[in-house]
Amino acid sequence: MSDDMTIQIDSEQYVIRQESDGLQVGRSNAGDVVWLETVDLGLLPDKAREALERGDTTDEALLTALRGVTQAQVERGA
Template structure:
């Protein structure tokens, strides 16, 4: 994955960007992106990593993993 990828989770649109061994997760705000967190890709469940490798942003396992990341950001007050 070399380019930013967009995924819609519930009613929010997020941007994913691979950065070395990490996956940056951001929220689109108009034309800008507010980066929320970077997650080690190896920490994602196998099916979510496979969906990410395929670029399948509609895969339920990837969406579930990212819901956890975004929920953690909300709970931290991000």
């Protein structure tokens, strides 16, 4: 995956991008993306990584993994 993808997590929209150092998770704001976190791909469950490779942003394994990432951001106050 080389392009940004929009993903709906519960009622919020996020932008994800796979890069050499991991999966970036961000929020779109007035046309710009604010990157919140970069997650090591090795930390994601196999099924979530497979969904990411397919570009399937509706896969429940990927959504569950990203919910954890976004919840950590909320708890840190980001």
